[in-house]
Amino acid sequence: MSHQAPVLFTEKYEARVEHTFQRKKSKVFATVRNRTEGVIGAESLTMYVAGKGRTTKRPSRHADIPPMNAGRSKIKLTTEDDFASDYIDDEDLDKMLADDRDVVADQGAFAIARALDDYVVEEINGTDQYVGDWSEGMSVDLALQATTNAALYEWPDDEGGWYGLLGPNAWNQMLTYKQFASGEYVGDALPYLNKAYVRSWNGVTWMRHTGLVSPDTDQENGLLYYGPAIAAVGQRSGKPDIWWDGKKQAWLVTQRLRAGAKRHVEPCAIQLRYNPNAPFYGVNNTPAT
Known part of the structure; x- marks a missing residue:
């Protein structure tokens, strides 16, 4: 043979x-x-x-303009x-x-x-920045807390560089909120073909992902990160x-x-710590049916 x-x-x-x-x-x-x-x-x-640069003012007329020294x-x-x-x-x-x-x-x-x-x-999960404590399910409130913290990092927010990853259960929890699920809020200009599992909401492209870190059975780390600050x-x-x-x-x-x-520039990522097995809650914070 x-x-x-x-x-x-x-x-x-x-x-x-x-x-x-x-x-x-x-x-x-x-x-x-x-x-x-x-x-x-x-x-x-x-x-x-x-490096990051900032504008400078000329000390006086005809004086040398100080360089940014962005590095x-x-x-x-x-x-x-x-x-x-x-x-x-x-x-x-x-x-x-x-x-x-x-x-x-x-x-x-x-x-x-x-x-x-x-x-x-x-x-990305190695970041020391986080919101939540794994005691509750994924919610709009938790997402807003994360995006508010991310805004303090001074990364550009007009280039589509922010991404969010949620596990399947957390994704479904978020779909009980009209702000996340409705086309009135997320629009239809999505960057991926599989639009069912992508939402562009509040300046972040959110995606469903099955490979997130789970420290324990009732714990999962969703991720919010600025893509250009991470090299792979x-x-x-x-x-x-x-x-x-x-x-x-x-x-x-x-x-x-x-x-x-x-991760080559810090901070550039935030963990969203939620319980993926928590009950589903909707817009009025009542159990979804």
């Missing part, structure tokens, strides 16, 4: 993974300052950050490897239809896309590694991801 992976399978697998990875690329990774080239093989990467700085991102591996039985490979092989390819691509988001979410890198390896395992009589297919993330 030949121990060479069928050429057609290898080529179609690689093409399918690349297509799926591009089509289903992680949402959170795309909201921060990101880089997807030159990552493979690099233990760390350097990105440059512009420039560098940040170093340490990268790590993640792997998405799966066995495909040789007999199954012969029997697989094209659609079955696509499923195998999709699994690896989806796993890599989720890993990219996980790197960014973990880094991530690159999928070129071709998949496909090799024969004689003991298992199967092909091992492995995809590799090199990635990392870092």
Whole structure:
């Protein structure tokens, strides 16, 4: 029996993974300052950050104008490897239809896309800024408290750089509030195709996300963050590694991801600490039916 992976399978697998990875690329990774080239093989990467400047007044006529001295700085991102591996039985490979092989390819691509988001979410969640204490469910009041605090950070608020992440239960809790659910408040100019799970409200693009940090069963950390103040890198390896395992009589297919993330200017993020299992409350603070 030949121990060479069928050429057609290898080529179609690689093409399918690349297509799926591009089509289903992680949402959170795309909201921060990101880089997807030159990552493979690099233990760390350097990105440059512009400082904050303020205007000055000329001391007198014909005097030199004081410079802003905004400065420039560098940040170093340490990268790590993640792997998405799966066995495909040789007999199954012969029997697989094209659609079955696509499923195998999709699994690896989806796993890599989720890993990219996980790197960014973990880094954002490392902030020491928070609102709430996990005692109540997600509410408009908690969201307003977070956005009020964020306004004090003096980040630009007219460039669409603020994003919010809520877990599925917290998202549904927020949908019981007319301010969050109604088109009268959120409008229809949304930046993603899947508009059902995106709301642009109160200067923030809110998204439903299933990969948030949960310190305990009744605790979840939603996140409010300024995307341009967070750097992330991530690159999928070129071709998949496909090799024969004689003991298992199967092909091992492995995809590799090199990635990392870092908050490079503080403060730039706030945890929204809520209880995802709390009862749903609506506009009048009464249980939703």
